Each structure stands twice: as structure tokens, then as C-alpha cells.
Amino acid sequence: MIGPLSLAVVLFLPSGSLLRAPGPHELCRLALILLTLLAALGLGAQLRRERDTRRKTEQRLLEFLATAGHELRTPLTAISGYIQLARMGGLADPEKFDLAMSRMADETRRMLALLDELALLTGIDLGQPLRREPVNLARLCRDAVADARACSPHHPIQLTILPGNHSITGDRDRLYQAVANLLANVRHHTPKGTLTAVGLGTEDGYRVIEVVDDGPGIPAELRGSAFERFVHGRQATAARVTDHDAGGGNGLGLSVVAAIVTAHGGRVTIESAYRGAWFRIRLPA
Numbered sequence: 068m069i070g071p072l073s074l075a076v077v078l079f080l081p082s083g084s085l086l087r088a089p090g091p092h093e094l095c096r097l098a099l100i101l102l103t104l105l106a107a108l109g110l111g112a113q114l115r116r117e118r119d120t121r122r123k124t125e126q127r128l129l130e131f132l133a134t135a136g137h138e139l140r141t142p143l144t145a146i147s148g149y150i151q152l153a154r155m156g157g158l159a160d161p162e163k164f165d166l167a168m169s170r171m172a173d174e175t176r177r178m179l180a181l182l183d184e185l186a187l188l189t190g191i192d193l194g195q196p197l198r199r200e201p202v203n204l205a206r207l208c209r210d211a212v213a214d215a216r217a218c219s220p221h222h223p224i225q226l227t228i229l230p231g232n233h234s235i236t237g238d239r240d241r242l243y244q245a246v247a248n249l250l251a252n253v254r255h256h257t258p259k260g261t262l263t264a265v266g267l268g269t270e271d272g273y274r275v276i277e278v279v280d281d282g283p284g285i286p287a288e289l290r291g292s293a294f295e296r297f298v299h300g301r302q303a304t305a306a307r308v309t310d311h312d313a314g315g316g317n318g319l320g321l322s323v324v325a326a327i328v329t330a331h332g333g334r335v336t337i338e339s340a341y342r343g344a345w346f347r348i349r350l351p352a
């Protein structure tokens with residue numbers, strides 16, 4: 068195959084000796100060759116960059132599939148264990164039967180929640196459009212806080228809505244999910260009695276929603292990666308067994324928040340707090 072360099076030599080040599088001073092015609096040819104060379108080198112670098120990006124994307128996708136499969140395996144293993152037990156007559160006692168049923172219901176709920184989150188993340192990755200409707204963020208925050216209070220009366224929540232316009236255009240259900248995930252995390256990852264403050268206001272043309280709690284805070288080792296998929300702290304495994312509302316313990320909650328907020332053109336950050344966790348969502352007004 069003729070590479071860019073040999074192409075230059077072939078094009079340049081036939082017009083005579085290299086020792087002779089080049090005429091204007093040859094200079095033009097030389098300039099053309101150099102331009103061809105530069106373009107070929109630039110194209111090569113771009114192709115290499117594209118290939119690297121494609122490889123990284125494929126690698127991420129494979130890791131995502133492997134982890135998702137593993138996460139689904141855990142509840143399925145538990146359910147098939149209870150089925151085995153029932154077949155062997157181990158659930159004849161009504162109390163054991165009820166316990167097995169409620170554990171199977173929990174695991175089924177967990178799988179459905181995981182599948183919902185995976186569907187949402189892949190939908191956003193594939194660029195599926197979100198709904199674009201008028202959303203009243205004040206009402207959304209009120210609903211999310213009321214629902215969270217109903218889920219855990221042991222986690223008091225204080226809501227502050229600053230005066231002003233709180234409407235944006237977006238996908239109401241997804242935005243609700245983002246706020247609900249942050250509030251669910253307080254229930255799952257902080258002790259009873261932890262106080263949460265939810266605030267809504269406007270800053271520099273952005274609607275800002277803050278969820279701040281006075282619990283133990285995001286573990287230091289997770290601070291840089293908390294919004295990545297399947298990243299969770301050690302206690303999350305305990306939440307997996309004990310919580311009864313959806314979406315706990317698989318490490319997708321914060322990545323779902325980030326995906327939803329980013330798809331709305333906004334940004335979610337973890338702010339430095341003296342204690343507890345402080346999340347800040349900024350959405351273009």
C-alpha cells in the first residue's frame with residue numbers, strides 16, 4: 068500500500084533531479100503534497116481517536132450489561148431458593164409461608180425497580196426524547212416531600228420554597244423521580260431522626276433544588292464517583308435487605324438523577340458540607 072510519504076516521493080521525483088533548484092510549478096506541487104500529507108496525518112489521528120472512543124463505549128456497555136445481569140441474579144436466586152423450599156415442604160408453617168411470600172414480593176419489586184431504572188438510563192443514552200411539558204417545580208417538590216414523609220415518618224423533612232416563578236419546561240415524572248431518589252437516599256443511608264431540608268429557588272436564570280441532610284454524609288471514597296452507575300457504599304447492601312420502597316441498594320439512584328438532570332440541560336452536584344449530604348440540582352429556567 069502507498070502511504071502518504073511514498074505518495075509524496077512518487078509525485079515529486081519524476082519531474083527531474085532533486086539537486087536542481089525547483090521551479091514555480093514544482094513548488095506548487097510540493098505545497099500540494101505537503102497539504103495532502105498534513106490532511107492524511109490529521110485524518111489518521113481523528114480515526115484513531117474515534118476508534119478509541121468506540122472501544123471505550125463498547126467496554127462501558129459490556130461492563131454495564133455484566134453488572135446489570137449480576138444485579139438481577141441476586142433477587143432471582145432468592146426467589147428460586149424460596150420456590151425450592153416450598154417444593155420440599157419447608158413452607159408448610161403459615162408463618163414461614165407468609166415470610167417467604169413477603170420476601171419474594173420484595174425481591175420482585177426490587178427487580179422491577181432495577182429494570183425501570185435500566186430502561187430509563189438506556190433510553191436517555193439512546194437519545195430518546197423526554198417529554199416537554201410545563202412543570203411547576205413547587206408542586207413537584209411538595210409532592211415529593213409529602214410522599215417521602217409518608218414512606219418514613221422517622222425522617223423529618225422541612226420544605227422551603229422561595230417566592231418567585233418555579234416553572235420550567237420538561238418531563239414532570241422524570242424530574243419527580245430525580246428529587247424522589249435523593250429523598251429515598253436519605254431514608255436508606257442515614258439513621259432515623261436525620262433531618263432533611265429541601266429548598267427551591269432561582270439563581271442566575273436557573274431553578275435550583277437543594278436536598279440537604281444532617282446524616283453521616285457521602286462516604287469520602289464515593290465522592291468522586293457517586294453519580295456513576297452501580298456505585299454504592301458498603302451500607303447499601305444492608306439497605307438491600309431491609310428497605311421496602313423501590314430503588315434501594317443497586318447503586319443506580321444517583322446515576323438516574325444525573326441522567327435526568329443532564330437530559331434537561333441542567334447539572335447536579337454534591338456540595339461540600341460541614342456534615343451530612345448536600346445535593347444541588349440546577350435546571351435552566
Ligand SMILES: Nc1ncnc2c1ncn2[C@@H]1O[C@H](COP(=O)(O)OP(=O)(O)O)[C@@H](O)[C@H]1O
Nearest residue numbers: 252256284299300303315316317318320321344
Ligand atoms: N444522603 C446520603 N447520605 C449518605 N450517603 C449517601 C446519601 N445519598 C447517597 N449516599 C451514598 O451514595 C451511594 C450511591 O447512591 P445511589 O446511587 O442512590 O445508590 P444506592 O442508594 O442504590 O446505594 C449510596 O450507596 C450511599 O453510600
Ligand SMILES: [Mg+2]
Nearest residue numbers: 252314315320
Ligand atoms: Mg439510592
